[in-house]
Amino acid sequence: MMPTNAFExxxxxxxxxERENMxxxxxxxxxxxxxxxxxxxxxxxxxxxxDANFPSASxxxxxxxxxxxxxxxxxxAILNLLPLDPYVEKPVSLMMVVPGDPYxxxxxxxxxxxxxxxxxxFSDFDYVERFAFYERAKKAYAVLATGEMxxxxxxILKKGVIKD
Numbered sequence: 001m002m003p004t005n006a007f008e009x010x011x012x013x014x015x016x017x018e019r020e021n022m023x024x025x026x027x028x029x030x031x032x033x034x035x036x037x038x039x040x041x042x043x044x045x046x047x048x049x050x051d052a053n054f055p056s057a058s059x060x061x062x063x064x065x066x067x068x069x070x071x072x073x074x075x076x077a078i079l080n081l082l083p084l085d086p087y088v089e090k091p092v093s094l095m096m097v098v099p100g101d102p103y104x105x106x107x108x109x110x111x112x113x114x115x116x117x118x119x120x121x122f123s124d125f126d127y128v129e130r131f132a133f134y135e136r137a138k139k140a141y142a143v144l145a146t147g148e149m150x151x152x153x154x155x156i157l158k159k160g161v162i163k164d
Contacts, residue, residue, distance in 0.1 A: 027077035033064045037142045038082055041159045045141040047082075049075060051153035052146065059134060060143035071148035072110050075155065079118035083160035090126035091119075093156040095133040105152040128156070 026035065041047065049071055050056045056063055066074050084091040092115060097103055108125070115122045128136065136156060137143060146153075 025080075027080065029066070029069055029074055029077045030081070031064065031066070034066070034078075034144065035081075037062060037064055037144075038078065038159075041082075041141050043159060043161050044085060045159050046136070046139075047078075047157050047159070048137045048140045048143040049078070049155045049157065050137075050143055050145050051148040051150060053151070054137075054143075054145065054154050055134070056143045056145035059137045060145075061138070061140070062142040064142055064144045066144055066146045068147040071107065071146050071150070071153050071155070072114060074144065074146055075111060076114050076117075078157070079115065082157065083162055084115075084119050084122070085158040085160035086121065086163075087160070088158060090124060091158040091160065092122070093126040093128045093133070093136070093158075095152055095154045096127045096129050097152055098130055103151050105150065107148075107150040107153050111155065 030038075037047065048054075048056075048060075051071060092111075094105075094108060094111075097105065112122075112125075133154065133156070140156065
């Protein structure tokens with residue numbers, strides 16, 4: 001996937017020479033802290049991928065930072081490793097636009113495209129009211145705070161299982 005902003009482009013270019021020394025198949029966007037969190041999570045655990053406006057530090061049980069990284073890039077890197085829960089109807093949730101707010105989150109279409117690349121059975125998102133989303137985030141296994149500046153760019157991913 002193409003970098004979505006100047007920082008990610010710089011990161012991709014500056015890290016390209018290091019890829020030989022990194023773990024195979026793991027994006028340089030996945031930090032050691034994030035891979036630890038993804039590995040610790042069990043079936044049904046949830047991780048929040050939060051935009052830059054989300055109150056990550058005040059809500060998170062476990063906070064992982066991905067400052068300067070856009071949500072589409074980190075979502076793709078995570079879904080390359082993390083299976084979504086096949087036993088729930090909608091394993092990916094989005095924060096609903098607040099009623100009366102005319103903003104249209106175009107980033108949701110990008111999320112749909114990324115998720116369908118990794119999860120062939122993905123059909124649609126679950127849409128969660130803002131304060132209900134915050135309550136769910138408080139119970140999530142972890143919150144990943146990104147540098148995403150798009151509004152309503154928060155997601156909840158429910159971890160699935162690896163099937164033979």
